[in-house]
Amino acid sequence: MRSLFEQVVECCGLAPAFARKIIQEACERSGVSPPDTMTPADLIRSLPHIRQALGVFLDPREVALKTAAMRALVKGSWPSMPAVAPPAPNQEIRAPQEEPKAKSSS
Structure with missing residues:
Protein backbone atom coordinates (compact mmCIF):
# COMPACT_ATOMS: atom_id res chain seq x y z
CA MET A 1 0.00 0.00 0.00
CA ARG A 2 1.22 3.49 -0.87
CA SER A 3 2.17 5.81 1.97
CA LEU A 4 -0.09 8.71 2.90
CA PHE A 5 2.53 11.06 1.45
CA GLU A 6 2.39 9.25 -1.91
CA GLN A 7 -1.41 9.43 -1.90
CA VAL A 8 -1.30 13.17 -1.18
CA VAL A 9 1.16 13.66 -4.04
CA GLU A 10 -1.21 11.79 -6.34
CA CYS A 11 -4.13 14.02 -5.29
CA CYS A 12 -2.29 17.11 -6.58
CA GLY A 13 -2.91 16.23 -10.20
CA LEU A 14 0.47 17.69 -11.14
CA ALA A 15 3.53 15.93 -12.56
CA PRO A 16 4.59 13.44 -9.85
CA ALA A 17 8.15 14.71 -9.37
CA PHE A 18 6.93 18.31 -9.25
CA ALA A 19 4.04 17.49 -6.88
CA ARG A 20 6.38 15.50 -4.62
CA LYS A 21 8.67 18.53 -4.26
CA ILE A 22 5.78 20.92 -3.57
CA ILE A 23 4.24 18.65 -0.92
CA GLN A 24 7.61 17.92 0.66
CA GLU A 25 8.37 21.64 1.02
CA ALA A 26 4.89 22.36 2.40
CA CYS A 27 5.36 19.57 4.95
CA GLU A 28 8.73 20.94 6.00
CA ARG A 29 7.23 24.43 6.49
CA SER A 30 4.64 22.92 8.83
CA GLY A 31 7.21 20.89 10.77
CA VAL A 32 6.39 17.50 9.23
CA SER A 33 9.65 15.83 8.36
CA PRO A 34 10.35 13.41 6.82
CA PRO A 35 7.13 13.43 4.80
CA ASP A 36 7.43 9.69 4.04
CA THR A 37 6.21 9.01 7.58
CA MET A 38 3.26 11.41 7.32
CA THR A 39 0.38 10.60 9.65
CA PRO A 40 -3.22 11.79 9.31
CA ALA A 41 -2.51 14.44 11.98
CA ASP A 42 0.55 15.58 10.00
CA LEU A 43 -1.54 15.96 6.87
CA ILE A 44 -4.17 18.04 8.65
CA ARG A 45 -1.41 20.23 10.10
CA SER A 46 0.21 20.60 6.66
CA LEU A 47 -2.95 21.38 4.69
CA PRO A 48 -2.74 25.19 5.01
CA HIS A 49 0.80 25.11 3.61
CA ILE A 50 -0.20 22.63 0.90
CA ARG A 51 -3.18 24.81 -0.05
CA GLN A 52 -0.93 27.86 -0.29
CA ALA A 53 1.64 26.00 -2.43
CA LEU A 54 -0.99 24.64 -4.80
CA GLY A 55 -2.53 28.10 -5.12
CA VAL A 56 0.53 29.22 -7.03
CA PHE A 57 -0.14 26.68 -9.79
CA LEU A 58 -3.89 26.02 -9.71
CA LEU A 73 -7.76 10.39 2.59
CA VAL A 74 -7.76 10.77 6.37
CA LYS A 75 -11.52 10.83 6.98
CA GLY A 76 -11.39 7.28 8.33
CA SER A 77 -8.75 8.29 10.86
CA TRP A 78 -10.72 11.35 11.95
CA PRO A 79 -14.36 10.20 12.14
CA SER A 80 -15.39 13.38 13.96
CA MET A 81 -14.11 15.57 11.12
CA PRO A 82 -17.03 16.77 9.01
CA ALA A 83 -17.18 15.49 5.46
CA VAL A 84 -15.73 17.85 2.90
CA ALA A 85 -17.73 18.00 -0.27
CA PRO A 86 -16.32 19.55 -3.44
CA PRO A 87 -17.65 23.06 -4.05
CA ALA A 88 -20.86 23.30 -6.05
CA PRO A 89 -20.42 24.60 -9.60
CA ASN A 90 -22.26 27.82 -8.71
CA GLN A 91 -20.46 28.30 -5.38
CA GLU A 92 -18.08 31.23 -5.24
CA ILE A 93 -14.53 30.35 -4.26
CA ARG A 94 -12.42 33.21 -3.09
CA ALA A 95 -8.66 33.29 -3.26
CA PRO A 96 -6.87 33.60 0.08
CA GLN A 97 -6.58 37.19 1.15
CA GLU A 98 -3.22 38.82 1.56
CA GLU A 99 -2.01 40.06 4.91
CA PRO A 100 -2.97 43.70 5.47
CA LYS A 101 -0.09 45.96 4.71
CA ALA A 102 1.17 48.09 7.57
CA LYS A 103 0.54 51.78 7.14
CA SER A 104 3.59 53.92 6.78
CA SER A 105 4.05 56.49 9.52
CA SER A 106 6.10 58.81 7.33
Missing part, protein backbone atom coordinates in the same frame (compact mmCIF):
# COMPACT_ATOMS: atom_id res chain seq x y z
CA ASP A 59 -6.99 28.17 -9.68
CA PRO A 60 -8.91 28.44 -6.38
CA ARG A 61 -11.59 25.91 -7.42
CA GLU A 62 -8.94 23.31 -8.28
CA VAL A 63 -7.11 23.96 -4.99
CA ALA A 64 -10.39 23.42 -3.11
CA LEU A 65 -11.02 20.15 -4.95
CA LYS A 66 -7.48 18.87 -4.41
CA THR A 67 -7.43 19.69 -0.71
CA ALA A 68 -10.89 18.15 -0.25
CA ALA A 69 -9.53 14.95 -1.80
CA MET A 70 -6.55 15.07 0.57
CA ARG A 71 -8.82 15.49 3.59
CA ALA A 72 -10.89 12.55 2.36
Whole structure:
Protein backbone atom coordinates (compact mmCIF):
# COMPACT_ATOMS: atom_id res chain seq x y z
CA MET A 1 0.00 0.00 0.00
CA ARG A 2 1.22 3.49 -0.87
CA SER A 3 2.17 5.81 1.97
CA LEU A 4 -0.09 8.71 2.90
CA PHE A 5 2.53 11.06 1.45
CA GLU A 6 2.39 9.25 -1.91
CA GLN A 7 -1.41 9.43 -1.90
CA VAL A 8 -1.30 13.17 -1.18
CA VAL A 9 1.16 13.66 -4.04
CA GLU A 10 -1.21 11.79 -6.34
CA CYS A 11 -4.13 14.02 -5.29
CA CYS A 12 -2.29 17.11 -6.58
CA GLY A 13 -2.91 16.23 -10.20
CA LEU A 14 0.47 17.69 -11.14
CA ALA A 15 3.53 15.93 -12.56
CA PRO A 16 4.59 13.44 -9.85
CA ALA A 17 8.15 14.71 -9.37
CA PHE A 18 6.93 18.31 -9.25
CA ALA A 19 4.04 17.49 -6.88
CA ARG A 20 6.38 15.50 -4.62
CA LYS A 21 8.67 18.53 -4.26
CA ILE A 22 5.78 20.92 -3.57
CA ILE A 23 4.24 18.65 -0.92
CA GLN A 24 7.61 17.92 0.66
CA GLU A 25 8.37 21.64 1.02
CA ALA A 26 4.89 22.36 2.40
CA CYS A 27 5.36 19.57 4.95
CA GLU A 28 8.73 20.94 6.00
CA ARG A 29 7.23 24.43 6.49
CA SER A 30 4.64 22.92 8.83
CA GLY A 31 7.21 20.89 10.77
CA VAL A 32 6.39 17.50 9.23
CA SER A 33 9.65 15.83 8.36
CA PRO A 34 10.35 13.41 6.82
CA PRO A 35 7.13 13.43 4.80
CA ASP A 36 7.43 9.69 4.04
CA THR A 37 6.21 9.01 7.58
CA MET A 38 3.26 11.41 7.32
CA THR A 39 0.38 10.60 9.65
CA PRO A 40 -3.22 11.79 9.31
CA ALA A 41 -2.51 14.44 11.98
CA ASP A 42 0.55 15.58 10.00
CA LEU A 43 -1.54 15.96 6.87
CA ILE A 44 -4.17 18.04 8.65
CA ARG A 45 -1.41 20.23 10.10
CA SER A 46 0.21 20.60 6.66
CA LEU A 47 -2.95 21.38 4.69
CA PRO A 48 -2.74 25.19 5.01
CA HIS A 49 0.80 25.11 3.61
CA ILE A 50 -0.20 22.63 0.90
CA ARG A 51 -3.18 24.81 -0.05
CA GLN A 52 -0.93 27.86 -0.29
CA ALA A 53 1.64 26.00 -2.43
CA LEU A 54 -0.99 24.64 -4.80
CA GLY A 55 -2.53 28.10 -5.12
CA VAL A 56 0.53 29.22 -7.03
CA PHE A 57 -0.14 26.68 -9.79
CA LEU A 58 -3.89 26.02 -9.71
CA ASP A 59 -6.99 28.17 -9.68
CA PRO A 60 -8.91 28.44 -6.38
CA ARG A 61 -11.59 25.91 -7.42
CA GLU A 62 -8.94 23.31 -8.28
CA VAL A 63 -7.11 23.96 -4.99
CA ALA A 64 -10.39 23.42 -3.11
CA LEU A 65 -11.02 20.15 -4.95
CA LYS A 66 -7.48 18.87 -4.41
CA THR A 67 -7.43 19.69 -0.71
CA ALA A 68 -10.89 18.15 -0.25
CA ALA A 69 -9.53 14.95 -1.80
CA MET A 70 -6.55 15.07 0.57
CA ARG A 71 -8.82 15.49 3.59
CA ALA A 72 -10.89 12.55 2.36
CA LEU A 73 -7.76 10.39 2.59
CA VAL A 74 -7.76 10.77 6.37
CA LYS A 75 -11.52 10.83 6.98
CA GLY A 76 -11.39 7.28 8.33
CA SER A 77 -8.75 8.29 10.86
CA TRP A 78 -10.72 11.35 11.95
CA PRO A 79 -14.36 10.20 12.14
CA SER A 80 -15.39 13.38 13.96
CA MET A 81 -14.11 15.57 11.12
CA PRO A 82 -17.03 16.77 9.01
CA ALA A 83 -17.18 15.49 5.46
CA VAL A 84 -15.73 17.85 2.90
CA ALA A 85 -17.73 18.00 -0.27
CA PRO A 86 -16.32 19.55 -3.44
CA PRO A 87 -17.65 23.06 -4.05
CA ALA A 88 -20.86 23.30 -6.05
CA PRO A 89 -20.42 24.60 -9.60
CA ASN A 90 -22.26 27.82 -8.71
CA GLN A 91 -20.46 28.30 -5.38
CA GLU A 92 -18.08 31.23 -5.24
CA ILE A 93 -14.53 30.35 -4.26
CA ARG A 94 -12.42 33.21 -3.09
CA ALA A 95 -8.66 33.29 -3.26
CA PRO A 96 -6.87 33.60 0.08
CA GLN A 97 -6.58 37.19 1.15
CA GLU A 98 -3.22 38.82 1.56
CA GLU A 99 -2.01 40.06 4.91
CA PRO A 100 -2.97 43.70 5.47
CA LYS A 101 -0.09 45.96 4.71
CA ALA A 102 1.17 48.09 7.57
CA LYS A 103 0.54 51.78 7.14
CA SER A 104 3.59 53.92 6.78
CA SER A 105 4.05 56.49 9.52
CA SER A 106 6.10 58.81 7.33
